[in-house]
Amino acid sequence: MNQNINLQPVSSVVLDNILVNDESYAQQIMKQIDSVGYSLVYLCSPTNPSFLELSTAAVSAFNEIWSNNLDGGLGGRVDKASINFDAVANADSNLVELLNVSVIPNILRSKLGKKIYFDKNFSKFRGVNPSIKEQVNYSPLHYDGEFLPGPTYNLCIPFTGYGGPFPGLDLWKYPKWHSYLRFLIGSKLYKSIVSKFTAKWEPIVPPGYVLMFNENVMHQRSIFKKHLPRINVEFRFFSENEIGNNDLCLTEF
Numbered sequence: 001m002n003q004n005i006n007l008q009p010v011s012s013v014v015l016d017n018i019l020v021n022d023e024s025y026a027q028q029i030m031k032q033i034d035s036v037g038y039s040l041v042y043l044c045s046p047t048n049p050s051f052l053e054l055s056t057a058a059v060s061a062f063n064e065i066w067s068n069n070l071d072g073g074l075g076g077r078v079d080k081a082s083i084n085f086d087a088v089a090n091a092d093s094n095l096v097e098l099l100n101v102s103v104i105p106n107i108l109r110s111k112l113g114k115k116i117y118f119d120k121n122f123s124k125f126r127g128v129n130p131s132i133k134e135q136v137n138y139s140p141l142h143y144d145g146e147f148l149p150g151p152t153y154n155l156c157i158p159f160t161g162y163g164g165p166f167p168g169l170d171l172w173k174y175p176k177w178h179s180y181l182r183f184l185i186g187s188k189l190y191k192s193i194v195s196k197f198t199a200k201w202e203p204i205v206p207p208g209y210v211l212m213f214n215e216n217v218m219h220q221r222s223i224f225k226k227h228l229p230r231i232n233v234e235f236r237f238f239s240e241n242e243i244g245n246n247d248l249c250l251t252e253f
């Protein structure tokens with residue numbers, strides 16, 4: 001593992017013109033999620049104090065792991081590049097604060113029902129570093145519904161760049177005929193049909209934006225030919241229907 005990696009500073013993006021509580025903005029996002037399975041959503045200014053606290057804590061957690069070669073900090077899975085949600089101080093309170101002033105809870109409620117729950121077992125911080133061989137070799141093609149119960153939304157929130165020169169995600173947008181594939185979800189055939197016959201896309205997600213996608217969207221870590229490390233959090237939401245599932249650690253939002 002390389003030592004003493006310096007992260008690129010969080011770039012500032014001019015986002016002030018977006019009316020985050022504008023209902024038409026929420027409608028536009030919902031429409032995109034329904035048709036292709038994912039969307040980029042504005043969360044906050046990258047200079048928001050809760051965002052800065054969260055990103056500083058996450059970046060220093062991974063810098064410590066990388067510079068001290070602390071494989072154990074990654075739960076023994078260097079390839080997965082993730083640390084537990086609670087390993088970053090005040091992660092839940094900062095995220096709740098950030099989401100509360102955005103359109104995102106409304107979007108989630110329109111999809112999951114009135115009461116929404118975030119899950120701490122399946123929410124993770126990730127530090128993907130292209131200089132770590134195990135991480136370059138780990139890029140499984142999957143959809144989250146393969147291992148998660150019920151409908152769920154993954155909010156992928158970057159603190160560095162995400163995509164382009166940084167590792168990101170390749171996503172396979174729903175084909176126009178996706179509704180005819182619904183009965184195949186859960187099978188290997190679904191995966192091979194979607195990945196073979198539809199286009200993949202790597203979004204560039206600036207700090208302050210969220211990549212939001214549901215459990216049926218095929219995706220794969222993009223890491224080949226990348227040269228800068230990426231740090232982000234994945235915050236997962238479920239509906240009331242998953243209450244009682246022992247694999248989950250749900251908190252009402």
Ligand SMILES: [Fe+2]
Pocket residue numbers: 142143144219
């Ligand atoms: Fe995934």
